[in-house]
Amino acid sequence: MGAEVLRVRGLSVAFGGRAVVRGVDFALGAGESLGIVGESGSGKSTTALALLRMLPGGGEITGGSVELAGQDLAALPEPALRAVRGRRIAMIFQDPMSSLNPVLTVGRQLDEALRAHGGRRPRAERAARAVELLDLVGIPGAAERLGDFPHQFSGGQRQRIMIALALAHDAEVLVADEPTTALDPTVQRQILRLLARINRERGTALVVISHDLGVIAETCSRLLVMRDGEVLEQGPVQLLLTDPQHPYTQALLAAVPRLEAPSRAAANSTPGREPLLVVRGLAKHYGPRRRRTTALDSVDLELHPGETLGLVGESGSGKSTLARALVGVHAPSAGEVLLRGEPLGRAGARPDVQLVFQDPYSSLNPRLTVGQIVAEPLIAHRLGDRAQRRARVAQLLEQVGLEASAAERSPREFSGGQRQRIGIARALAPEPSVLVCDEPVSALDVSVQAQVIELLARLQRELGLAVLFIAHDLAVVRQVSHRIAVLHQGRIVESGPADRVVTAPEHPYTASLLAAVPTLPTTTGSLL
Structure with missing residues (x-):
């Protein structure tokens, strides 16, 4: 030391x-x-x-x-x-999007940090230092990016900007x-290497x-x-x-979860032979034709009853866009989604496909009771009268491991794991046949994560649910999935049985994702 x-x-x-x-x-x-x-x-x-x-x-x-x-x-x-x-002494916060001021450019925010302790340093000197800091944390074209706002950067780049702000005065x-909680493996590894380099080279x-x-x-x-x-x-x-x-x-x-551990999905359920959900040529574009951004590009998928399909890829690969297209939040630009051979309706038209959100803190309305939150899909789809909805809410809460009395309480009275159980109960309310889980355990610690994963496995066994499990943690994805599909720049570049994709990847991009997964010291040493 x-x-x-x-x-x-x-x-x-x-x-x-x-x-x-x-x-x-x-x-x-x-x-x-x-x-x-x-x-x-x-x-x-x-x-x-x-x-x-x-x-x-x-x-x-x-x-x-x-x-x-x-x-x-x-x-x-x-x-x-x-x-x-x-x-x-400086702090790097967990969520850069909520920690960075959305109405100020990155250059302005760096300038404020430099002025806070920099005395009367000239503006040109502060601007040069801001560029130096962005260069240090690996933001390409640092000088040109000072005028950009936080939303114009990727998740990993925003975290690098948070680190640059913390380094503004060479904190001890x-x-x-x-x-790195919400970052995919490759971006996570970049941030960890950056922190390790700062720790090693700057003391x-x-x-x-x-x-x-x-x-x-x-x-x-x-x-x-x-x-x-x-x-x-x-x-x-x-x-x-x-x-x-x-x-x-x-x-x-x-x-x-250990990446080397084989999939446990086969022990949880046996997928049906005929596909339940079929995605054909699904595309999603944003912006005018000349400046069009492609989020999804001719995506083909099949999901069978009782099957868990893991979907992995970097930030910006299109994972969440696909999830929102399946539940009708985003209308696809091309292609189709078929459920039992029929086109899936737009949002609110069918309760068959439901979404479990990533963040159990921001996805539950703090102004509503838990009972009101769980009952929302029942009201939206006009299922049951008030007494029937109340009984259904009590049943759902007990089904996900909570007491029926939780219906009278506020979300803030529950832990992160309990809130995610409430989110799952809400998704199950209209009795869907497909559950789309968008990073459902990334914000949870490992022991609570294991409890939620086991809950999803039990519900799949009991209800025969088809599950699309989207996550950046490849060890978790292998553990829960029958099959894995790898999404890169809006395209499926590889898919197959979970164990095969992890142990013998066929596409270089899949191999790069696997190589970036942090592992415990029994299998690898520290970056330091």
């Missing part, structure tokens, strides 16, 4: 008098990287926010210290803290909270918060495991991930 730059002693945090973090201790040296893992509610993100005194309303540090090169940030007056935060410590101390143990294994040299606000064990990554001592760490590792 290099010279110590961060020392956390007995850090405790409470919200409204309720302790959520208790007695956290760790030290971090220059050029060192520490991963913090744990389930939702373990206190890992609260710990990260407490390091910079950025706790949301009602949160307060109730004990301990956060010493940056000997200076206790927990005890600093707010004006003094503002001089340190962003300059010497970077805190990255779930920096920046790095704290990475993640529920993905593969990400931690490939990014960090040390690991800290949290549960219920407390540290259960910490030590070298290689040691803790190959020989964990605490039963909770062992359980986390056991829940991690």
